[in-house]
Amino acid sequence: MCEIKNVSCSEVAQNELKFAVYTTADFLKFMHQLNTPHRHNYYMILLNKKNHGSQLIDFKEFDIAPFSVTCLHLGQVHQWLNYESIEGYVLVFESDFFALRYQNYQLSEFSFLSYRHTQPYLTISEEKFNHIESIAVWMLREFNSIEVNFEKSLRSLLNIMLIDLNRLFEPANKNAEFSQSLQLIHHFEELIDKYYKEKHFVKDYASLLHVRPNYLNAICNEVTSSSAGDLIRNRILIEAKRLLIHEKKTASEIAYELGFVDNSYFGRFFKKYENYTPDGFKKKYLKN
Template sequence: MPYMQSLRTLNIEELRCNAFAQDGQQFDMCRLEDFLQESAMGSHVHRHNYYMLMYVCRGQGQQLIDFAHHDVLPGRFFLMYPGQVHAWGSHDGLEGHLIFFTPAFFTERYNNNNLREFPFFNTSHFLPYIDLSAPQAASFGYLLEAMLKEYHAKEEDYLKTLRSFLNILLYQCKRFYFERAQASLPANDRTAVLIVRRFEQLIEEQFREKRLVRDYAQLLLLTPNYLNAICSRVVGKSAGELIRERVMLEAKRLLLHDGRTVAEIGASLNFDDNSYFGRFFKKYEGLSPEQFRKSIHQNHSG
């Protein structure tokens, strides 16, 4: 299909002068300003097959992540995971750090730590970034500079050291991410955040097979009404909305990225009837799957 040709899935080996990939490793790191100067591959809509962390210390800009536009501002730390749709927008004087890594790089040492335990790597409705306070930004800046120094020095066991730095960085982000989610809730409601986080993990794992709130409530040992109430309190949406949004997000990703027909994509999402998939999609997007596919190409190609 000609309107699919502008979309690419970027491999980590395609990144700028990736010394680690050339050595058979799956990690890269650089300064944000160097990446933007050296590479234009992210200027069109694309998908990553790796994780990307981006810290901004100066400048401003915009980027598209899963069909939503986000401002790129100083003190903002972005966290992206494989499969997300991404494109760079305008940017002016951006400086900071970029880290790219694959699941294999992380789990080689932390094989008991599932990357999906980090809330920012399995959510479709929370923001894909953290706004750091001045002390937090200073701490992150110090850690990232230490990582970059280790990256360039390549001394003995430097890969192990980088994995340790990465683990610390992700757990710090997890702490700040939960603090933000909990800050707007009364103290006695903060356990609700953990329930919603587990619900999101289950959706991520099973949204193709399970579409009903009662299925997830049963897995969580809750009643459907209670699960709906908790989701409404924490994120302002019902449990059913969160399930539908994840199905819709995957449908849009596939319509943009996958060359299969609409009927084949619907079947891959366990819609037995293509006409039902079309009605479902149009109800929540306002466009048919075919119209959405063409509109995205027109807006983001060239």
């Protein structure tokens, strides 16, 4: 068995701040260590200015193009594939770092940092990239100077960068009602991530959220264009794939771990939504 390595923010940041910013040249040593599949317990933002590379994020290969932004959220399985020549900046941070200053303004405000945002990658104009880069350069200067109140400055700069990135990933204006819906979906996602191994039905989560299942489903369709059931199933399926490919567990072991009544039910569930049996998916993936 080859378990997925869980990488903590402190390993990469090498400090107790739960935050760090690097140039890609300085981050290269971590890339060498993380060129096998690993699971993040932190958020990561990659700003690439020059040259091309590639990376694997939860079974999808993404190009790292010039003037691109990649945002990884908690729990995603990531692997650097081709990274030696890219030039830019890497930020790593935990929600605790942000929350120390913005207790009532959580990272849930930024939908591109959540599971519902299926596209963690964006290519932007050179002008917009230069603006984001200027914030990263300022961060780097603060991070390396360790002057008085540098932590407060870094939190403020991170907030500004996240606001600007959110405008790029979610360009449409959101009214107050839609913002409330986003908050509900964020709490729903948090609960899914906590209980997906034991709770598989929309009614279970609706009860925890104190709303009716039909209402939760309607909000999910409005905000994510996916049903509440789809969000639950997608979380179960991505974990099943992780266990199948990266940890090389059998279908029976995965069925038990993910709370299915038996192996055959898990097999039918997997095939219905992936068009392959678990073993068939594994063979196809490894062949490719």
